[in-house]
Amino acid sequence: MSSHDLDTSELLPPYACAIVCHRPYEDFYICITLMRKKLVARWHVFLLTILVLTSAGLPHAAVASLHVATTVAPLTDMVQQVGGDLLHVHGLVPEGVNSHTFQPAPGDVQYLAQADLVVLNGLHLEIPIEKLVQSSGKPGVTVVKLGEHTVSQAEWVFDASFPKAQGLPNPHLWLNVDYAMHYVTLIRDHVSALDRDHAAMYHHNAASYLTQLAHLDHCITAAMRTLEPHQRKLLTYHDSWPYFARRYGLTIVGVVQPANFSEPSPREVARLIDQLRREKVPAVFGSEVFPSKVLHKIASEAGVRYVTTLRDDVLPGAPGETDHSYMGMMRHNVTTMLEALGGTPATFATCLQEPATR
Numbered sequence: 001m002s003s004h005d006l007d008t009s010e011l012l013p014p015y016a017c018a019i020v021c022h023r024p025y026e027d028f029y030i031c032i033t034l035m036r037k038k039l040v041a042r043w044h045v046f047l048l049t050i051l052v053l054t055s056a057g058l059p060h061a062a063v064a065s066l067h068v069a070t071t072v073a074p075l076t077d078m079v080q081q082v083g084g085d086l087l088h089v090h091g092l093v094p095e096g097v098n099s100h101t102f103q104p105a106p107g108d109v110q111y112l113a114q115a116d117l118v119v120l121n122g123l124h125l126e127i128p129i130e131k132l133v134q135s136s137g138k139p140g141v142t143v144v145k146l147g148e149h150t151v152s153q154a155e156w157v158f159d160a161s162f163p164k165a166q167g168l169p170n171p172h173l174w175l176n177v178d179y180a181m182h183y184v185t186l187i188r189d190h191v192s193a194l195d196r197d198h199a200a201m202y203h204h205n206a207a208s209y210l211t212q213l214a215h216l217d218h219c220i221t222a223a224m225r226t227l228e229p230h231q232r233k234l235l236t237y238h239d240s241w242p243y244f245a246r247r248y249g250l251t252i253v254g255v256v257q258p259a260n261f262s263e264p265s266p267r268e269v270a271r272l273i274d275q276l277r278r279e280k281v282p283a284v285f286g287s288e289v290f291p292s293k294v295l296h297k298i299a300s301e302a303g304v305r306y307v308t309t310l311r312d313d314v315l316p317g318a319p320g321e322t323d324h325s326y327m328g329m330m331r332h333n334v335t336t337m338l339e340a341l342g343g344t345p346a347t348f349a350t351c352l353q354e355p356a357t358r
């Protein structure tokens with residue numbers, strides 16, 4: 001077969017190769033070449049078709065590449081809401097553990113050693129974890145302290161459990177949904193900067209989540225107005241609520257837990273009982289993480305209701321359930337407060353069921 005024959009045979013359909021394949025060796029080689037050329041051409045057309053289809057809007061295959069380490073469960077949930085399946089997320093602080101005194105275990109080093117991004121609340125909540133990141137973190141790791149980029153130092157709250165003399169402000173910013181929304185924008189911007197290929201997806205997820213958070217914020221504000229002014233008082237065991245109270249118009253009338261997370265002295269207990277009677281606070285609130293016999297005693301002697309189930313960093317329900325989320329935790333907390341203080345939980349529930357279009 002001459003080279004001229006070869007050129008013209010390329011115009012033949014693929015089965016034409018079978019005709020020449022039983023010829024001597026050099027023809028067989030030519031035959032294989034022809035088939036390969038046709039197959040490669042068809043493969044290119046196939047790939048091109050796939051590319052066109054995917055660029056036309058079909059979903060990309062998501063491959064998680066970025067490793068993110070977080071601390072308390074509400075922050076972990078926020079990162080997962082923004083990242084979806086695109087991130088490997090590990091929350092270091094187990095639920096039900098005192099996050100203020102949490103010491104990372106030796107096994108946590110593996111998560112920090114591979115984390116491209118470490119998301120902290122900051123305001124000194126996670127000092128032992130910060131030290132471990134410095135000693136064992138991945139070279140070049142990005143560390144973001146959400147709280148410190150959400151409020152200025154002038155907006156920090158110091159109080160009985162977080163006294164200014166110790167220089168450690170109250171860190172519970174995330175219980176104010178407006179601040180939580182700022183946390184989400186910071187998370188979105190950091191993961192987008194580190195994983196530009198998926199930035200559009202992170203922005204899409206964050207926009208949807210922020211819409212829901214804005215609606216939750218609106219519903220909490222409206223729900224708290226169902227309380228009479230004299231009912232808008234919080235006395236809690238753990239001191240988690242000053243930023244929530246500032247946002248939603250409540251007053252913190254007291255906290256039980258001293259700065260060292262021990263139980264209060266008998267003198268302090270007597271003072272709290274007097275305060276509850278004087279201010280006619282309808283209920284006192286314990287915490288899932290800090291069950292307290294002392295608070296039970298204070299409530300019974302003051303003749304007020306004792307509610308044990310407020311949560312500041314423990315999510316309700318089991319993993320995988322809708323309520324096992326930051327938003328679920330806030331729905332639970334607000335409903336609990338409304339029931340105990342004399343508000344209208346039904347108003348809150350109705351608001352939440354309205355479409356989140358804000």
Ligand SMILES: [Zn+2]
Binds near residue numbers: 099100312
């Ligand atoms: Zn706390």
